[in-house]
Amino acid sequence: MYEFDWSSIPGALPFLWQGMQRTLEITAVAIVVGIVLGTVIALLRLSGNWALSNLATFYVNGFRSVPLVMVLLWFYLLVPQLISNLMGQPSMDIRLLSAFVAFALFEASYYAEIIRAGIQSVSRGQVSAGLALGMTKGQTMRLILLPQAFRRMIPLLLTQAIILFQDTSLVYVIGLAEFFGVAYNTGNRDGTLVEMLLFAGAVYFVISFSASMLVRALQAKLAS
Amino acid sequence: MISIRKVSKWYGEFQVLKQCSAEVAGGEVVVVCGPSGSGKSTLIKCVNGLEAFQEGEILINDLSVGARKTNLSELRSRVGMVFQHFELFPHLKVIQNLTIAQCKVLGRKNEEATEKALKLLEMVGLTTHAQKFPAQLSGGQQQRVAIARALAMDPVAMLFDEPTSALDPEMIKEVLDVMVVLAQKGMTMMVVTHEMGFAREVANRVIFMDHGEVVEDRPKTDFFKSPGTDRAQQFLSKILSHGAEQG
Numbered sequence: 264m265y266e267f268d269w270s271s272i273p274g275a276l277p278f279l280w281q282g283m284q285r286t287l288e289i290t291a292v293a294i295v296v297g298i299v300l301g302t303v304i305a306l307l308r309l310s311g312n313w314a315l316s317n318l319a320t321f322y323v324n325g326f327r328s329v330p331l332v333m334v335l336l337w338f339y340l341l342v343p344q345l346i347s348n349l350m351g352q353p354s355m356d357i358r359l360l361s362a363f364v365a366f367a368l369f370e371a372s373y374y375a376e377i378i379r380a381g382i383q384s385v386s387r388g389q390v391s392a393g394l395a396l397g398m399t400k401g402q403t404m405r406l407i408l409l410p411q412a413f414r415r416m417i418p419l420l421l422t423q424a425i426i427l428f429q430d431t432s433l434v435y436v437i438g439l440a441e442f443f444g445v446a447y448n449t450g451n452r453d454g455t456l457v458e459m460l461l462f463a464g465a466v467y468f469v470i471s472f473s474a475s476m477l478v479r480a481l482q483a484k485l486a487s
Numbered sequence: 488m489i490s491i492r493k494v495s496k497w498y499g500e501f502q503v504l505k506q507c508s509a510e511v512a513g514g515e516v517v518v519v520c521g522p523s524g525s526g527k528s529t530l531i532k533c534v535n536g537l538e539a540f541q542e543g544e545i546l547i548n549d550l551s552v553g554a555r556k557t558n559l560s561e562l563r564s565r566v567g568m569v570f571q572h573f574e575l576f577p578h579l580k581v582i583q584n585l586t587i588a589q590c591k592v593l594g595r596k597n598e599e600a601t602e603k604a605l606k607l608l609e610m611v612g613l614t615t616h617a618q619k620f621p622a623q624l625s626g627g628q629q630q631r632v633a634i635a636r637a638l639a640m641d642p643v644a645m646l647f648d649e650p651t652s653a654l655d656p657e658m659i660k661e662v663l664d665v666m667v668v669l670a671q672k673g674m675t676m677m678v679v680t681h682e683m684g685f686a687r688e689v690a691n692r693v694i695f696m697d698h699g700e701v702v703e704d705r706p707k708t709d710f711f712k713s714p715g716t717d718r719a720q721q722f723l724s725k726i727l728s729h730g731a732e733q734g
Contacts, residue, residue, distance in 0.1 A: 391537050392574035396588035396640060397564025406587060410578045 271453040272462055275445075282445030283466075289362055289441065290428045296367035297427075298420065301374025306404070308379055319375070326372035331365075332433050338365035339437040358439045362431075370427055377419045381412035418482040425474050429467060442466070488513045488644055488675050494533060494543035496526075503529050504540065505699045511644070516676045518686040518707070521696035522722060527679045528571075530696070531646050534677065535566045548643065564592050567637030571649040573629040575621035581608070581632050582617040585639045593640065600639070607635040611665050627658030631665055644675040651682055683726055687711060695719045 307319035326334070342361035385408050393403030413420075432443035440448070443463055450459025489511040496504040503526045511517045519527045532538040534545055536552045536559045545552040550562055575584050585604035589595045595603075608614045611631040613624075621629055630650055637645060647666065651659045663685050670676055670689040680686070686693055686707055693710040695703040697718050703710065714720045 386574075388570060388572055388574045389576070391532075391568075392570060392576070394537060394560075395535060395563055395566075395568040395570075396636070397560050397562075397592040398588060399560050402591055406591060407576055411576075414578060 265457070267458055268455050269458055269462075271449070271455045272458065275449045275453075275459070278445050278449060279442065279463075279466075282440055282442040285359070285439065285441035286428070286431050286443075289359075289366055289431045289434065290424065292363045293366035293370045293427055293431075294424050296363075297370030297374045298378075300367065300371035301378050302409075304371060304375035305378040305382060308375070309382060323372045323375050326369050327376075331369055331430055332436055334369050335362065335365045335433060335437055338362075338368075356439075358434075358437050362434045362437065362439055366427070366431070370423070373423055374420065377416055377423060378412065381416035381419075382408055384415060385411045414485070417485065418478050421478045421481070422475065425471050425478070428474075429471060432467075488515070488548060489534060489677060490544075490546040491530070491534065492544045492546070494530070494540050494545060496529060496533065496538065496540040496542075503699050504533070506543070507696075507699070507701045508543075509694055509701060509704055511675060511677050513675050514673045515691045516670045516674075516678065516689050517692050517694060518690040519677065519679045519694045519696060520681060520683070520686070520722070520726075521702075525696040526699040527696045528648050531648050531677060531679050534646055535563050535568055537568075560592070564588070564640055565643050567640060567642035567645040569630070569633050569637055569645065569647045569650045571653050573621070573626070573633045573653070575629055575633055575636070577621050579620075580617070581613070581619055581621065581624070584621065584632060585636050588636075589639050603639055604635070607638050608632075610638075610668075611635045612661075625658060626654045627661045630654065630658075630662045634662075634665055634669075638669075644677070645669065647676065647678040647680065649679050649681075651680065681726055683711075683723070695722065697722070 304319045304322060307315045308323070310316055310319075338361045339358065342364055343357045346357070346360070382404075389407055389411070390403055393407040394400070398406065431441055434441055435444040435447060438444070446459045446463035447456070450456035453459075489509075491507060491509045494504055494507045495502065507526070507530055509517070509519075519531065521527050529538055533540045534547070534552065540553060543553075547562060547566060550557055552559070552562065575581075576587070579587060582601065582604055585607065586597065586600040589600035589603060590597060605614065605617065608617055611634060613628060613631055613635070616624060616628065616632075621632065624632065634645075634650075650666070651662050654662065659682070663682060666676070666678070666685065667689050678685070678690075690707045693703070693705060693707050694701055695710070695714070695716075695718070703715055703719050705715065709715075710719070711723070714723055
């Protein structure tokens with residue numbers, strides 16, 4: 264029988280907490296930029312302009328058809344080059360920056376589809392009502408459609424955020440010390456990899472599961 | 488005021504409007520009726536440019552609806568429209584439903600818009616519901632709010648697209664009463680409806696449509712006394728016998 268040795272975990276907690284902060288940072292940036300950019304892409308897709316709508320479709324299909332790990336690696340290899348060409352030496356950790364960019368752009372493609380479906384779920388009559396009052400198409404979108412669409416989308420957006428939170432563990436491929444990376448490295452160093460990964464798994468589970476419980480409660484509240 | 492001249496519209500191969508013409512003078516109430524699928528709703532939506540048409544011309548106070556240079560938003564802000572399914576904004580309170588376009592389109596100050604809104608809510612008898620959300624109101628109340636919302640823009644004319652057909656019978660009267668008051672105040676109105684009682688009471692003229700054509704356009708007394716066509720005759724007898732059953 265395998266002998267578990269949990270003794271190295273308490274000592275590793277400060278590092279794990281630092282890693283968790285990284286994880287949350289990446290998650291937060293990806294959510295905020297992803298939703299803003301996703302909204303823009305969704306609007307382009309629905310714009311009725313042939314070129315813009317095709318461009319947006321290409322973006323969405325492109326990112327949704329490649330593995331996230333690959334996107335992460337690409338941006339890790341590309342972003343430092345780009346940054347130093349544009350602004351000289353960056354002051355920020357280049358791995359973190361490339362993770363921000365990769366996640367934000369990748370998530371935007373998923374958010375764009377959620378937001379597009381949300382906008383389309385609002386009835387055509389609401390558009391007519393906005394236009395009939397003299398609002399422009401832009402005003403109707405901003406004041407009438409988007410507020411209703413976002414209200415309906417909140418559960419889906421949050422669910423996507425939970426998936427995103429878990430997916431941040433993939434940044435270990437570019438050697439960034441977020442929660443999973445710290446757990447892996449510490450466990451490896453101390454020879455307690457199994458315990459460490461079980462512990463990390465438990466933490467992911469508790470956070471994600473409580474979050475999805477919250478989403479479910481919210482969903483019930485919105486439905487009532 | 489509203490001048491519809493030989494308007495035709497196609498959905499692909501199918502022609503929904505065939506050379507429709509009609510005039511609504513200032514202060515006039517014109518009722519448009521006809522069997523479902525006759526194109527009456529489509530025609531009224533063409534008047535404020537919610538539906539495009541391919542041939543003909545619609546003028547509102549000499550402004551051409553279909554013309555490229557016409558600012559459609561500005562034109563629509565001066566023509567009120569009431570929809571079959573109310574289309575109140577569900578995420579906004581009743582009072583906000585009445586003020587949002589006043590503020591965002593006409594650039595009125597919030598206090599001014601609110602004052603206007605409250606006056607109109609009083610007129611439709613819903614002052615106490617100002618702070619509620621549309622979903623908390625009955626269908627008849629929602630439609631009255633929708634009428635008030637359109638009036639808040641100080642429209643030169645009002646378009647009604649089957650304003651009572653989505654309502655339960657007991658709520659139809661409260662909406663029609665508001666419309667009658669409006670008509671008596673001299674509002675220019677174009678009303679698509681099956682409510683012949685309303686037509687008899689306040690309409691100046693009745694337009695009968697069938698298969699995308701304006702079949703009759705006559706003063707209401709003539710229309711009800713002796714419809715000029717078999718089609719209108721049949722339509723009327725169906726509608727009236729149905730009304731008798733309900734009454």
